[in-house]
Each structure stands twice: as C-alpha cells, then as structure tokens.
Amino acid sequence: MECGIIGLPGAGMTTLFEALVGDKARTGAGHGPKPGIGVATIPDPRLAVVARHVESRKVTPAMLTFVDIPGIDVGKGGSKTGGLLAAAREVDAICHVIRCFESAGERAGRRTDPVGDIRTLDEELILADLALVEPAVDRAARPARAGDPDAKARCALLTRVLEALNDGRPARSIGELNPGDATILRSYGLISAKPVLYVANVGENDLAGAPEASRRVADHAAEAGGESIALSAKLEAELAELAEPDRIQMIEALDLSEPAIGPLARAVNRLLGMVVFYTTSPKEIRAWTAPAEASAPEAAGIVHSDMQRGFIRAECYNVEDLEQHQSEKAIKAAGRLRSEGKHYRLRDGDVMRFLFNV
Ligand SMILES: Nc1nc2c(ncn2[C@@H]2O[C@H](COP(=O)(O)OP(=O)(O)OP(=O)(O)O)[C@@H](O)[C@H]2O)c(=O)[nH]1
Ligand SMILES: [Mg+2]
CATH class of the missing domain: 3.40.50.300 (P-loop containing nucleotide triphosphate hydrolases)
Known part of the structure; x- marks a missing residue:
C-alpha cells in the first residue's frame, strides 16, 4: 500500500x-x-x-x-x-x-489562497480522470448493448462516474460501491476516486x-x-x-x-482501509498493518506465510485489555485471553499469538 x-x-x-x-x-x-x-x-x-x-x-x-x-x-x-x-x-x-x-x-x-489552490488541483485531477473515463464509457457501450453482462455493469458504473466528473465532483463522490464495482473502478486508477x-x-x-x-x-x-x-x-x-x-x-x-x-x-x-495488530515475544514486540476485513489466518500470513499455511488458532487480547489489566498474566487471570479460530476477523488493536503447525 x-x-x-x-x-x-x-x-x-x-x-x-x-x-x-x-x-x-x-x-x-x-x-x-x-x-x-x-x-x-x-x-x-x-x-x-x-x-x-x-x-x-x-x-x-x-x-x-x-x-x-x-x-x-x-x-x-x-x-x-x-x-x-x-x-x-x-x-x-x-x-x-x-x-x-x-x-x-x-x-x-x-499571498496564500488555500481554497483556490485546492480547487485548482482538484479540477485538474477531475479533468485527467474525465480523459480516461469518457473513452472507457464509449468502449463499454457497444458490448453492453449486445447484452454482455460484464460490459453492462462496467458501463453503468462508468456512466455514474462520468456524471459526477462532468458535474465537477470527484469520482469518490458516487458513494459506497459493492465489491465488484469497487474492483472495476480501482482498475482505472482514477485519482479522484482514491x-x-x-x-x-x-x-x-x-x-x-x-x-x-x-x-x-x-x-x-x-x-x-x-x-x-x-x-x-x-x-x-x-x-x-x-x-x-x-x-x-x-x-x-x-x-x-x-x-x-x-x-x-x-x-x-x-484511509487505506488498514487496521493495526501486534505480536509479542521476548525477542520482539511488533506492530503490523492488515486490511480491516482480514481473518486471523490472513493476519498470520502477514507475519509469516508458514503461520497462515499451518494456522491452528490464535490466542489474542486487545490493547484495551492491557491498559486495564497491565500485564498478559492479569489478562489471562481475568479471563480476557481469547482463543480464536480461522473465521475470526481481526479487530484494530488486537495483540495476536498465532499457533501453527507446518
Ligand atoms: N515557512 C515555511 N516554509 C515551508 C514550509 N513547508 C515548505 N516550506 C518551504 O517551501 C519551499 C518548497 O518546499 P518543498 O517541500 O521543496 O516544496 P514541494 O512542494 O516539494 O515543491 P516542488 O516539488 O518543487 O514543487 C522550501 O523553501 C521550503 O523550505 C512550511 O511549513 N513553512
Ligand atoms: Mg518536491
């Protein structure tokens, strides 16, 4: 990222x-x-x-x-x-x-002119995106009319983006997208969509x-x-x-x-959609970033591919628990040390110990 x-x-x-x-x-x-x-x-x-x-x-x-x-x-x-x-x-x-x-x-x-300066560059970025989107809509239009479902989805999405850009609004202003549309839009590298x-x-x-x-x-x-x-x-x-x-x-x-x-x-x-998790050992305490929707095995894979491949489970707690209980031992004694399986979704601030076998 x-x-x-x-x-x-x-x-x-x-x-x-x-x-x-x-x-x-x-x-x-x-x-x-x-x-x-x-x-x-x-x-x-x-x-x-x-x-x-x-x-x-x-x-x-x-x-x-x-x-x-x-x-x-x-x-x-x-x-x-x-x-x-x-x-x-x-x-x-x-x-x-x-x-x-x-x-x-x-x-x-x-003189400084913050708002004028922002507008100047944002308009340039919108124009640069328009130059990409206009021909892309044209290219998608013909197969879309012929009934190709991929082209139809692409064409509908790009038309919404084109409307926004023509209005002087950034591509990101079209709002939340479903994962498929988000992937399509990302493939164009529109600056105003970032x-x-x-x-x-x-x-x-x-x-x-x-x-x-x-x-x-x-x-x-x-x-x-x-x-x-x-x-x-x-x-x-x-x-x-x-x-x-x-x-x-x-x-x-x-x-x-x-x-x-x-x-x-x-x-x-x-903004990048990343959360932070931590690993601890006597050798090293380390912070890592992972996509917000990452599962426990995916988080393990960020630390080491073996840990994802041989993932068994994760022992975990949150930094909040550490602030409250002051030590890992006290967290365990308070019953706050969790054992999480492969479907667990990472939470921002989790401290993870991955148990694995390869
Ligand atoms: N007083 C003041 N001067 C700054 C500040 N930030 C940058 N400058 C000055 O502005 C000039 C340009 O800074 P750069 O960081 O090189 O600007 P840039 O945006 O990278 O410029 P280019 O990439 O060359 O377009 C330098 O002389 C900086 O010392 C600031 O916060 N205060
Ligand atoms: Mg510079």
Whole structure:
C-alpha cells in the first residue's frame, strides 16, 4: 500500500515527505523532477502501551510507504504533468498538501489562497480522470448493448462516474460501491476516486493561529469526501531531525502532545482501509498493518506465510485489555485471553499469538 503526496509546486510536499521518512531507506532525489519513494514508521501510542506492559528486547513499529510527487504545474499540460499524474494513478491513497504559509525567499510576497489552490488541483485531477473515463464509457457501450453482462455493469458504473466528473465532483463522490464495482473502478486508477487526506501546511509560527486556513481546508475536505489535518511541514521536518530527548523537549515547549506526522500517518493508514495488530515475544514486540476485513489466518500470513499455511488458532487480547489489566498474566487471570479460530476477523488493536503447525 502506498500513499502519494501531491500538491501545487512549492506547497511543501518534499518537506513533509522528508519529515515522514527521515533518513530511512528511500530512492529518488525527492527534490528532482521524478517521484521519490520512502518508507515511514507509523508513530503509535498503543505500541508504547504494549511495550510498557510486556517485556521484550526490541520494539518495531509498522511501516507505510509514501511517494513524493513533484509539484503539478496546473495548466502547463505536456509530458511532465502527464508523468506526474501517471505516478498519482499508481498509489492507493493521496495526501494533498496545500500551502497555507506565507513563503519567504524567491517566492516572497505570494499571498496564500488555500481554497483556490485546492480547487485548482482538484479540477485538474477531475479533468485527467474525465480523459480516461469518457473513452472507457464509449468502449463499454457497444458490448453492453449486445447484452454482455460484464460490459453492462462496467458501463453503468462508468456512466455514474462520468456524471459526477462532468458535474465537477470527484469520482469518490458516487458513494459506497459493492465489491465488484469497487474492483472495476480501482482498475482505472482514477485519482479522484482514491481516498484523500488534505494537509493544510501552515506556517511554523502559526500552528495555533491557523484556524482560518485549516477550517477552510477542512470544509473543502468534507465536501470532497476526504479528511483533513493542519500541520507545519517545516516544523515536522525539524522535529524529525532532532534526537529523542531534544525532540521531547521541543514538543513540550510547543505545547504539542506529539509530532503531527503521527496523526497523519494513522489517518492515512485508516484511509487505506488498514487496521493495526501486534505480536509479542521476548525477542520482539511488533506492530503490523492488515486490511480491516482480514481473518486471523490472513493476519498470520502477514507475519509469516508458514503461520497462515499451518494456522491452528490464535490466542489474542486487545490493547484495551492491557491498559486495564497491565500485564498478559492479569489478562489471562481475568479471563480476557481469547482463543480464536480461522473465521475470526481481526479487530484494530488486537495483540495476536498465532499457533501453527507446518
Ligand atoms: N515557512 C515555511 N516554509 C515551508 C514550509 N513547508 C515548505 N516550506 C518551504 O517551501 C519551499 C518548497 O518546499 P518543498 O517541500 O521543496 O516544496 P514541494 O512542494 O516539494 O515543491 P516542488 O516539488 O518543487 O514543487 C522550501 O523553501 C521550503 O523550505 C512550511 O511549513 N513553512
Ligand atoms: Mg518536491
């Protein structure tokens, strides 16, 4: 699963990307004309709860892949814009960064226009989707008229999408889809169909003073069927560079509870339809992500294919139980340790021990 970071040129995508992935493994320059790709850890207060109450030598957070897509110069068209849009078609979710900070330096004096900027890029994405959907409807129409059931379903779905796009609404606005239609729609890689998080990138001295811009971004997000968050990418990048004790000190000085990349990464994970589960052993406590609808054996397969193949059952409890009872032993004594079979559906925050035999 990948999340693409997009925006108009200079909105702060690369700054945010670097705050997220730090100096962890990544390819691509990030500042160049090509997308950069990197892996971010998902900051997770619940993982800290597990680590506090379960003895282990190592704690490993879950990961999320981000793609830093260079600013899309709307109206320019051409192969460069085409390439950037193509990169955005490949990802599973979108972070749309909006400049809400007054820029210094070479771009000095540019007024901010968060809502105008959002509309500009969203309209470009809708046009790009229209260019895909219009010919696709035409292609499906003839076999649909001839009675081909697949083509009929495809044609009906695409016609609904086409109506929305022609109205200037994103493809995601057509609402909940049945699994078949969702699969068909996904195969087109429509950018406006992807789950989106709007990121209001406010000035680093303006965290508290940015309600106006972030409120307007939040309003637009609601309209466009997405979520929103306000942060300062520059401040996040500075926080990410600090060593742990300095970081904690700075977070306290700024009166924050944690860096904003925490809520951002968790929001993206949610948008991707993923939940988090944990495994514990004396060697390692680890957080993993799994599709929200995953069964216990499917979750086991994320940890190791042998565990899925030879799945017997899972012993499990939830982080909530750990918060209440403070130790695995106390959870067991309280009768909260569950034994779950192969039909069990994972719940967000489950701590799983897989019993298997291969
Ligand atoms: N003051 C301030 N400056 C920022 C912030 N975020 C980014 N910048 C500045 O804006 C400029 C562009 O930042 P980048 O992160 O490279 O922007 P980008 O969106 O990746 O731009 P392109 O990919 O080149 O279109 C840099 O000079 C950043 O230092 C912020 O939150 N506050
Ligand atoms: Mg960039």
